[in-house]
Amino acid sequence: MDIKTYMETLGRQARAASRAMAAAETSQKNQALLAIAAAIRRDASVLLEANREDVEAARAAGLDAALIDRLALTDKTVAGMAEGLEQIASLADPVGEMTDLKYRPSGIQVGKMRVPLGVIGIIYEARPNVTADAAGLCLKSGNAAILRGGSEAIRSNQAIAACVREGLAKAGLPAEAVQVVETTDRAAVGELITMKDYVDVIVPRGGKGLIERISAEARIPVIKHLHGNCHVYVDDRADADKALRIVENAKTQRYGTCNTTESLLVARPVAAAMLPGIGRMLAGKGVEMRACPEALAVLRGAGIEEGRLRAASEADWSEEYLAPIIAVKVVDGLDAAIEHINAYGSHHTDAIVTEDYTRARRFLREVDSASVMVNTSTRFADGFEYGLGAEIGISTDKIHARGPVGLEGLTSQKWVVLGDGHVRQ
Amino acid sequence: MDIKTYMETLGRQARAASRAMAAAETSQKNQALLAIAAAIRRDASVLLEANREDVEAARAAGLDAALIDRLALTDKTVAGMAEGLEQIASLADPVGEMTDLKYRPSGIQVGKMRVPLGVIGIIYEARPNVTADAAGLCLKSGNAAILRGGSEAIRSNQAIAACVREGLAKAGLPAEAVQVVETTDRAAVGELITMKDYVDVIVPRGGKGLIERISAEARIPVIKHLHGNCHVYVDDRADADKALRIVENAKTQRYGTCNTTESLLVARPVAAAMLPGIGRMLAGKGVEMRACPEALAVLRGAGIEEGRLRAASEADWSEEYLAPIIAVKVVDGLDAAIEHINAYGSHHTDAIVTEDYTRARRFLREVDSASVMVNTSTRFADGFEYGLGAEIGISTDKIHARGPVGLEGLTSQKWVVLGDGHVRQ
Numbered sequence: 001m002d003i004k005t006y007m008e009t010l011g012r013q014a015r016a017a018s019r020a021m022a023a024a025e026t027s028q029k030n031q032a033l034l035a036i037a038a039a040i041r042r043d044a045s046v047l048l049e050a051n052r053e054d055v056e057a058a059r060a061a062g063l064d065a066a067l068i069d070r071l072a073l074t075d076k077t078v079a080g081m082a083e084g085l086e087q088i089a090s091l092a093d094p095v096g097e098m099t100d101l102k103y104r105p106s107g108i109q110v111g112k113m114r115v116p117l118g119v120i121g122i123i124y125e126a127r128p129n130v131t132a133d134a135a136g137l138c139l140k141s142g143n144a145a146i147l148r149g150g151s152e153a154i155r156s157n158q159a160i161a162a163c164v165r166e167g168l169a170k171a172g173l174p175a176e177a178v179q180v181v182e183t184t185d186r187a188a189v190g191e192l193i194t195m196k197d198y199v200d201v202i203v204p205r206g207g208k209g210l211i212e213r214i215s216a217e218a219r220i221p222v223i224k225h226l227h228g229n230c231h232v233y234v235d236d237r238a239d240a241d242k243a244l245r246i247v248e249n250a251k252t253q254r255y256g257t258c259n260t261t262e263s264l265l266v267a268r269p270v271a272a273a274m275l276p277g278i279g280r281m282l283a284g285k286g287v288e289m290r291a292c293p294e295a296l297a298v299l300r301g302a303g304i305e306e307g308r309l310r311a312a313s314e315a316d317w318s319e320e321y322l323a324p325i326i327a328v329k330v331v332d333g334l335d336a337a338i339e340h341i342n343a344y345g346s347h348h349t350d351a352i353v354t355e356d357y358t359r360a361r362r363f364l365r366e367v368d369s370a371s372v373m374v375n376t377s378t379r380f381a382d383g384f385e386y387g388l389g390a391e392i393g394i395s396t397d398k399i400h401a402r403g404p405v406g407l408e409g410l411t412s413q414k415w416v417v418l419g420d421g422h423v424r425q
Numbered sequence: 426m427d428i429k430t431y432m433e434t435l436g437r438q439a440r441a442a443s444r445a446m447a448a449a450e451t452s453q454k455n456q457a458l459l460a461i462a463a464a465i466r467r468d469a470s471v472l473l474e475a476n477r478e479d480v481e482a483a484r485a486a487g488l489d490a491a492l493i494d495r496l497a498l499t500d501k502t503v504a505g506m507a508e509g510l511e512q513i514a515s516l517a518d519p520v521g522e523m524t525d526l527k528y529r530p531s532g533i534q535v536g537k538m539r540v541p542l543g544v545i546g547i548i549y550e551a552r553p554n555v556t557a558d559a560a561g562l563c564l565k566s567g568n569a570a571i572l573r574g575g576s577e578a579i580r581s582n583q584a585i586a587a588c589v590r591e592g593l594a595k596a597g598l599p600a601e602a603v604q605v606v607e608t609t610d611r612a613a614v615g616e617l618i619t620m621k622d623y624v625d626v627i628v629p630r631g632g633k634g635l636i637e638r639i640s641a642e643a644r645i646p647v648i649k650h651l652h653g654n655c656h657v658y659v660d661d662r663a664d665a666d667k668a669l670r671i672v673e674n675a676k677t678q679r680y681g682t683c684n685t686t687e688s689l690l691v692a693r694p695v696a697a698a699m700l701p702g703i704g705r706m707l708a709g710k711g712v713e714m715r716a717c718p719e720a721l722a723v724l725r726g727a728g729i730e731e732g733r734l735r736a737a738s739e740a741d742w743s744e745e746y747l748a749p750i751i752a753v754k755v756v757d758g759l760d761a762a763i764e765h766i767n768a769y770g771s772h773h774t775d776a777i778v779t780e781d782y783t784r785a786r787r788f789l790r791e792v793d794s795a796s797v798m799v800n801t802s803t804r805f806a807d808g809f810e811y812g813l814g815a816e817i818g819i820s821t822d823k824i825h826a827r828g829p830v831g832l833e834g835l836t837s838q839k840w841v842v843l844g845d846g847h848v849r850q
Contacts (some may be wrong), residue, residue, distance in 0.1 A: 242846035249848030342657030400825040419801030421667035423674030
């Protein structure tokens with residue numbers, strides 16, 4: 001079978017399965033999730049063995065250490081997959097929720113019902129745990145899923161897929177509700193992202209390169225997360241302790257996450273008072289500061305070692321470092337901060353530190369990002385922290401879902417109209 | 426200036442204006458809407474004169490009567506534009522609405538704020554009233570708009586644009602908040618639908634051809650309405666009077682609208698009892714029935730004149746006639762009806778006529794359409810009937826907005842996080 005025919009077969013099967021999934025009862029979906037989790041726990045050694053083969057092949061192919069690190073499963077990550085599925089089972093079912101049913105002057109009653117999107121295509125890199133996670137989220141939200149993981153993880157993914165199939169069968173749900181693409185041919189991705197009749201939305205998970213490529217080529221809506229150039233703006237009405245604590249957490253708690261702060265803006269009136277303390281804290285943690293001339297002068301004056309300082313270039317304001325590096329800029333005040341963030345940011349997550357009511361209110365309204373924050377760390381931008389219970393990704397798009405995307409982001413709302421023989425005049 | 430540079434200039438200006446629009450106060454936006462309406466009323470004769478030139482040019486170019494009919498303005502349609510803007514001014518402002526603010530165990534407070542999408546590109550045919558309407562909806566929802574109407578309406582659109590500019594200026598809003606593309610070069614559309622950095626969403630309004638072309642070529646999300654193959658399913662537990670009344674209204678109230686019913690499904694147990702009456706009503710109104718063999722036999726048996734009857738082909742089940750024609754099929758019952766609608770329908774609007782509680786509930790849940798109805802006419806699928814107050818279009822997409830799209834459909838929700846120095850553990 002050629003790739004096109006193979007993918008169309010998956011698509012047609014997924015479309016058919018999506019009808020059954022949309023009508024499935026909550027208890028059935030939960031039963032499937034728990035059965036998949038149980039199968040994963042029971043078959044942990046099978047999964048680890050398949051994964052070991054994937055890892056060996058990746059090593060033999062000379063793939064880089066970071067990829068192999070993401071690819072490798074351990075007892076702990078396998079248990080984590082099962083726990084994740086159990087957590088998804090415990091979440092409220094978003095499907096079928098009816099809201100806002102109101103009578104209209106015509107006599108009809110109009111409201112909305114939350115419904116699955118249909119068929120979701122998920123494309124990700126060589127991270128086998130995404131297979132379990134994505135399958136669980138799609139299943140609970142009543143969607144059918146076509147999963148296409150990195151080819152290096154093919155054996156691991158197929159082992160996980162076997163557990164998924166078993167769980168679906170136990171709950172009486174169609175086997176095609178979750179399909180793992182079984183070819184490593186890259187043409188499969190090209191088909192998946194253009195099969196408009198069979199796939200309703202694409203969710204790519206992975207590096208910026210993967211996501212840009214998929215967005216450029218997809219003929220289907222994409223829920224995407226491009227990158228995170230998050231800001232903390234320390235206003236001249238900021239509390240100095242909170243500013244220090246928030247910058248520390250936002251920049252240094254973890255360097256490699258998309259909600260890590262990459263740019264620090266400080267209002268001119270407090271630059272001399274607050275930047276030295278913040279700069280010393282950052283330098284002490286080994287963070288390099290790429291600063292505007294004004295910030296650089298203040299930081300130097302505060303005696304921060306030259307090795308931690310560097311003049312910022314224009315490119316630094318747009319950078320997602322994912323490393324112990326931060327861009328630092330002194331700005332006039334709130335207006336300049338908002339303008340800078342909207343111009344250079346990635347519309348992901350941005351925070352203001354201020355005690356000023358009106359400025360906090362303006363920052364919340366005028367910063368055009370998926371998450372806007374007052375006096376908190378950008379690190380909070382996360383589905384679990386927001387109470388979504390799970391997260392399929394973080395969207396930097398404006399359409400459909402912005403920010404952390406949970407079960408609700410995998411659904412839509414249709415209109416429900418109830419009458420009693422009513423006709424339009 | 427070449428088209429690319431010209432469109433990028435519009436895009437850059439729109440992006441800048443969108444920041445001011447997002448922060449604009451409700452009263453300012455309403456003031457602008459009312460001032461535009463007043464200018465349109467005052468300059469009615471100017472608009473009609475510009476429109477007369479457009480119509481003459483269209484006639485001279487030999488364009489078809491239907492196009493000229495849509496192009497031509499009258500005193501009444503000009504007054505209608507002004508009234509539409511006044512109505513939009515009276516609607517609640519969706520922007521800035523904060524909902525669901527909840528405290529999380531970490532101590533942060535998390536909720537959502539409704540915000541404009543940013544820059545909306547609207548592409549439509551030679552209907553000058555869309556210029557006023559679209560400008561008003563984008564303005565009220567805090568977005569900047571780039572409007573590209575059919576080239577045949579260029580003089581009318583520029584006359585309306587002058588009124589829009591005057592209204593924006595009076596309210597102190599940026600002139601670039603609503604820009605009308607001033608070239609009739611088709612390349613402008615190609616630029617508009619691919620300027621990712623400057624345009625957030627495209628709303629095409631017009632025929633299926635226009636929308637398919639734009640969807641295929643756009644590199645920006647499109648809120649689109651493709652076509653409406655709406656169904657009425659008469660269940661075997663239907664009330665015969667309601668069935669007759671609903672089919673009559675759904676099919677014959679207006680033939681050319683997207684929410685007009687194009688397919689009638691009748692459950693076998695009541696086909697002999699209910700189809701004859703429905704058939705006679707339809708025949709009496711001059712509607713041609715394209716029927717499956719079983720329905721054809723019943724209709725013939727009821728003495729309906731042969732000239733109104735025709736055997737349905739497979740293509741009829743997918744057709745949007747927009748004419749006094751209806752496809753008629755006898756089905757086994759609810760399951761077959763749902764399957765037929767999901768397979769052949771356009772996911773627009775579908776109704777069941779039944780007195781059966783469980784079947785009504787199943788139809789609502791399992792029919793995968795933007796609007797699902799019980800015991801009402803599909804003609805109700807409309808922004809005004811649903812209480813949206815205005816409508817930019819009807820979406821047959823599943824992502825973002827389904828069904829009638831009002832002001833809310835031109836907005837999105839961002840996350841708002843409030844803290845007091847909170848950091849992530």
